[in-house]
Amino acid sequence: MRDRLLPRLAVRGLYGSRRLYLPFVLATGFMALVYFVIASFVYNRSFGQTVPNGGNIQLLMSVGYYLMPVVLLPFLVYIYSYLLKNRSRELALYAILGLGRRHIAVILLIENLLCFALCLTLGIGAGLIGCPLVFRGLLLALGQPGGLVWSVSAGAVLAVVRVFAACFAVLVGMGVWRAARTQPASLLREQTQGEKPLRGRLPIALGGAACLLAAYALSAISRDSATLTSFMIALVLVILGTYGVFTGVSAEVLRCLRRSPRFYADPSAFVVVSGLQYRMRKNAAGLTNICLFGCAALFTLCCSLCVLFGQDAVIARAGQALAEGEVGLNTAHATAQEIAQMFTTLAFLGVFFVLVFLACTALVLYYRQLAEGQEDAGRFRILRAVGLSDELTARTARQQLRVVFLLPLAGTLLHIAFASPFLAAFMGIISIDTPLVLFGSIALAMATFSVFYLLCYQVTVRAYLRSIA
Amino acid sequence: MLLTVEGLTREYVTRFGGRRVPALRGVSFGVKEGEFVAVMGESGSGKTTLLTLLAALDRPTDGRILLNGQDMAAIPGRALAAFRRDRLGFIFQDCNLLDTLSLRENIVFPLVLAGRPRTEMEARLLPLTGRLGITPLLEKFPYEVSGGERQRAAAARALITGPALLLADEPTGALDSGSAAQLLGMLDECNADGQTIVMVTHSLDAASHASRVLLLRDGLIADEISRGGLSRADFYPRLAARMTALQQGGARLA
Numbered sequence: 063m064r065d066r067l068l069p070r071l072a073v074r075g076l077y078g079s080r081r082l083y084l085p086f087v088l089a090t091g092f093m094a095l096v097y098f099v100i101a102s103f104v105y106n107r108s109f110g111q112t113v114p115n116g117g118n119i120q121l122l123m124s125v126g127y128y129l130m131p132v133v134l135l136p137f138l139v140y141i142y143s144y145l146l147k148n149r150s151r152e153l154a155l156y157a158i159l160g161l162g163r164r165h166i167a168v169i170l171l172i173e174n175l176l177c178f179a180l181c182l183t184l185g186i187g188a189g190l191i192g193c194p195l196v197f198r199g200l201l202l203a204l205g206q207p208g209g210l211v212w213s214v215s216a217g218a219v220l221a222v223v224r225v226f227a228a229c230f231a232v233l234v235g236m237g238v239w240r241a242a243r244t245q246p247a248s249l250l251r252e253q254t255q256g257e258k259p260l261r262g263r264l265p266i267a268l269g270g271a272a273c274l275l276a277a278y279a280l281s282a283i284s285r286d287s288a289t290l291t292s293f294m295i296a297l298v299l300v301i302l303g304t305y306g307v308f309t310g311v312s313a314e315v316l317r318c319l320r321r322s323p324r325f326y327a328d329p330s331a332f333v334v335v336s337g338l339q340y341r342m343r344k345n346a347a348g349l350t351n352i353c354l355f356g357c358a359a360l361f362t363l364c365c366s367l368c369v370l371f372g373q374d375a376v377i378a379r380a381g382q383a384l385a386e387g388e389v390g391l392n393t394a395h396a397t398a399q400e401i402a403q404m405f406t407t408l409a410f411l412g413v414f415f416v417l418v419f420l421a422c423t424a425l426v427l428y429y430r431q432l433a434e435g436q437e438d439a440g441r442f443r444i445l446r447a448v449g450l451s452d453e454l455t456a457r458t459a460r461q462q463l464r465v466v467f468l469l470p471l472a473g474t475l476l477h478i479a480f481a482s483p484f485l486a487a488f489m490g491i492i493s494i495d496t497p498l499v500l501f502g503s504i505a506l507a508m509a510t511f512s513v514f515y516l517l518c519y520q521v522t523v524r525a526y527l528r529s530i531a
Numbered sequence: 532m533l534l535t536v537e538g539l540t541r542e543y544v545t546r547f548g549g550r551r552v553p554a555l556r557g558v559s560f561g562v563k564e565g566e567f568v569a570v571m572g573e574s575g576s577g578k579t580t581l582l583t584l585l586a587a588l589d590r591p592t593d594g595r596i597l598l599n600g601q602d603m604a605a606i607p608g609r610a611l612a613a614f615r616r617d618r619l620g621f622i623f624q625d626c627n628l629l630d631t632l633s634l635r636e637n638i639v640f641p642l643v644l645a646g647r648p649r650t651e652m653e654a655r656l657l658p659l660t661g662r663l664g665i666t667p668l669l670e671k672f673p674y675e676v677s678g679g680e681r682q683r684a685a686a687a688r689a690l691i692t693g694p695a696l697l698l699a700d701e702p703t704g705a706l707d708s709g710s711a712a713q714l715l716g717m718l719d720e721c722n723a724d725g726q727t728i729v730m731v732t733h734s735l736d737a738a739s740h741a742s743r744v745l746l747l748r749d750g751l752i753a754d755e756i757s758r759g760g761l762s763r764a765d766f767y768p769r770l771a772a773r774m775t776a777l778q779q780g781g782a783r784l785a
Contacts, residue, residue: 326652329644332636340631444627447588448688449616449644451609 068165072172075152081525082145082432087180089141089425090226093134094185095192096414098222100126102193103200105217113206115400119407126411130418131225133358135232137422140351142233144429146240148436153241163242170237178230185226186219203406205399263313270306273299278480289487296484304353304473308346312469316342329450330458337441337462348430349470355426356474357481359419360511364478364485366412367503372494373405379493405492424518427467431522434466435529442530459530463523471515475508532597533727534562534585534696539594541580554580556750557594562696562729567722569738570731571774572747578731581747582700585729587615599695616641620689624701626681628673628688635669638687645692659687663717679710686717690726697721699730703737715740735774739767746777753777 076083103109103123110116156166197212277299280292316339319325325332338345377398384394442455450458486500494500539558542551555577562568572578583589585596587603596603598618606614621627628637638660639652660666663683673681682702689697699718703711711734719740722728730741738744740763746754756773758766 323649326639326643326649327646329646332640332643336629336631336636441629441631444629446612447586447621447623447627449612449641451612453609454612454644 068168069172071156072169072176075149075169076173076176078152079145079148082148082429083177085425085428086141086145087177087184089421090138090177090181091184091188092421093130093418094181094222094226095188096418097127097130097134097225098185098189098218099193099196100130100411100414101218101221102189102197102212102215105215105221106212107215108213113201113204115403118400119204119403122404122407123411126414127221130415131229133415133418133422134225135229137355138229138233139236141425141429142236143240144433146237150240150244154244157241163238166241167234167238170241171234174230174234174237178226181226181230182223186222189222190214200406200410203410204403263310263317265310266306267310267314270303270308270310273303273306275303277303281481281483284483284487289484289491293484293488296481300357300477301350301354304477305346305350308349308353308469308473309343312346313339313342329454330461333441333445333450333458334462334465337438338465341437345466348426348433349466349473352423352426352430352467353470353473353477355419355423356470356511356515357477359416359423360474360478360507361481361485362412362419363416363507363511364504365488366409366416367507368485368489368494368499369405369409369412369492371503372489372496372499373402373409375496375499376493377402377405408492420514423515424522427515427518428522428525431463431467431526432529434463435526438462438526439530455530456527459527460523463519463526467519471512474515475512478504478508532561533564533566533599534729535595535597535600536560536585537595537597539581539584539596540592541577541584541589542592553750555584555591558747558750558752559594560745560752560755562727564727565722565725566743567718567728567741568730569741569744570729570747571733571735571738571744573733576747577750578733578747579700580750582698582729582731585696586619586621586698587611613645616644617692618695620692620694620697622682622686622689622697622699622702624704626673626678626685626705628681628685630673633670633672634665634676634684637673638669638684638691640688641692655691655693656687659690662720663687677710679706679713682706682710682714683717686714690721695727697726697728699728699732701732701734702730703732703734711737735767735771739763739770744770746774748777 100123104120104127106120110120113119153166153169156169157163161169194212277296280296280299284292316335319331319335320339325335380401381394381398384397387394438459442450442459445458446452446455482500482504485504486495489495489500537559539555540553541555542553544551558577558581560568570578570581580589584591587596587606590604603614628634629640632640635656639656642652642655656669657666660669663686665680665683665687668676668680668684673684676684682705686702689699697718702714702718706714715737718728718730722742728741730737732738742758744756744758745752746756754773754777756770761769
């Protein structure tokens with residue numbers, strides 16, 4: 063009986079919360095696809111031999127190949143912990159019905175195996191169709207049309223399987239550990255207590271602001287030498303600062319709003335402000351995450367655009383310099399071409415990472431909206447029973463979402479604006495220093511990102527409104 | 532008549548197969564101004580459906596509800612929320628207080644929705660909370676006070692608009708006996724002040740506070756008992772006897 067029951071429970075569980083798992087599986091599938099494409103370049107032997115300078119391009123690609131798992135794992139862990147929290151009631155019920163820890167571990171294992179299989183099917187399946195196209199595209203961009211034909215490399219497939227198997231293994235371990243640690247009864251009990259009012263709002267707000275200012279200052283004084291170190295320090299400061307400002311400042315602002323006489327005069331402000339204050343700390347953490355993923359996406363996008371738009375000038379200059387020197391015209395031409403290829407590859411890789419970060423941002427946004435919706439559903443049911451009209455309910459909900467989800471966007475744009483000296487310093491390393499290219503790229507990247515973010519917001523608002531309806 | 536219910540019917544259609552399940556099958560009764568009416572019945576007798584319809588939270592399949600001669604079905608959907616807010620007060624079994632608001636904010640919430648000035652809120656709030664004995668708790672949050680105190684705050688919220696009709700759904704269902712007695716005493720006082728109350732309950736003790744009791748069974752009013760001049764202590768056993776008779780009679784029929 064047991065070996066039939068547990069798989070069935072696992073499948074039922076996944077299907078039952080498909081609204082949670084579908085975006086998760088889609089996103090992991092997409093990441094598997096991106097990873098597969100990058101790995102395909104790294105593992106394609108003929109690429110290095112046929113394409114001139116292919117070895118260097120592969121070397122650059124392998125940077126992405128090693129970097130991506132580092133980005134992937136923390137993100138998956140973050141999302142999965144949210145999924146687990148949503149499933150905890152179900153798992154608690156299993157425990158109460160008499161399933162042992164081992165059985166629950168098996169259920170979680172089967173679930174993750176299924177997700178893993180779906181993710182691989184999606185990623186590698188789409189990769190088999192998409193890879194030849196991407197390959198052709200890159201070759202064209204490199205000025206090498208024709209010549210090389212893409213073929214499936216077992217190494218790339220294995221690499222994807224390896225990395226994602228490791229990630230999902232971590233997730234299973236996380237689930238089992240979490241399930242073993244919690245008491246079923248406490249999981250079943252509804253969590254309705256509000257957060258304690260935050261102590262030391264002012265120090266937190268000021269500390270956060272100080273961190274941000276320090277990070278911005280580090281960026282402003284950054285010079286080519288030691289840029290990477292100060293960038294890393296600024297990164298940590300920005301993470302701390304964003305969290306501090308979102309927590310401390312918002313708590314203080316909400317407290318003031320609640321004290322103002324206008325609070326009682328406007329029903330939707332009454333509902334929104336009290337609702338936000340109720341769980342500001344949790345909100346702040348979620349908003350910080352969205353903001354930081356947004357920053358990663360936007361910064362990478364800025365870099366890619368800079369490389370894309372700035373490469374021509376650099377190549378022309380390099381060619382000229384070489385031609386004026388002792389080397390022959392042919393050598394100069396070849397070297398310039400080499401530089402052009404490196405730039406193209408760099409931009410290409412950058413775009414992939416932008417896509418991954420954007421997918422992360424969208425997914426975090428979606429789950430944040432769902433979480434908000436679930437927590438607010440009960441509140442809005444009461445509000446309607448007490449006499450809040452459907453119209454006002456919808457308006458209040460939208461107002462609340464606007465406040466909450468425009469904050470991370472504003473934060474992201476601000477951070478990137480202040481990070482522009484860093485960007486300039488990084489681009490200076492590869493000789494891109496035209497201000498027009500630099501600031502044009504930043505402006506274009508910001509506009510693109512804002513449009514993408516607002517689109518995601520619109521789509522995810524529906525998830526929220528559905529869960530409070 | 533303050534409230535007139537005529538031939539009220541509510542059928543639910545099952546999700547699969549489209550079978551029609553009647554929850555109310557033509558219920559008629561009237562409530563005079565200043566009356567305290569209790570509706571009693573087992574689970575599944577249609578009590579909650581009846582209250583949901585009276586609260587205008589749902590529309591009947593057939594029949595009419597008139598409040599002060601105004602047909603609730605004639606109120607357009609947009610104005611329904613305002614109608615509920617201004618004319619009706621609710622006390623729910625699980626209080627339905629918002630954890631995000633302090634008791635003070637919870638209680639004045641209907642007035643905030645109605646856009647009343649702050650001074651009026653305070654003027655209405657304090658006499659009410661003074662009578663209910665929760666004035667010292669106004670700055671606390673619902674999860675910081677006891678169940679009985681929560682329910683008294685919910686009662687204050689229901690009464691603050693001065694509703695024509697107070698609807699109570701199992702108001703003592705989640706309370707210990709002391710808090711229940713206190714809440715019922717409070718309802719008695721309100722009623723003595725002229726407040727019309729319709730309360731749905733399956734507690735004999737709660738129902739014995741009413742001036743008239745309707746016994747609901749399988750979606751129909753099976754019996755009606757008036758308290759007349761009886762004291763509560765005398766009314767209780769009579770009510771119990773009628774309930775028992777009804778149940779045994781029904782069992783014989785079945």
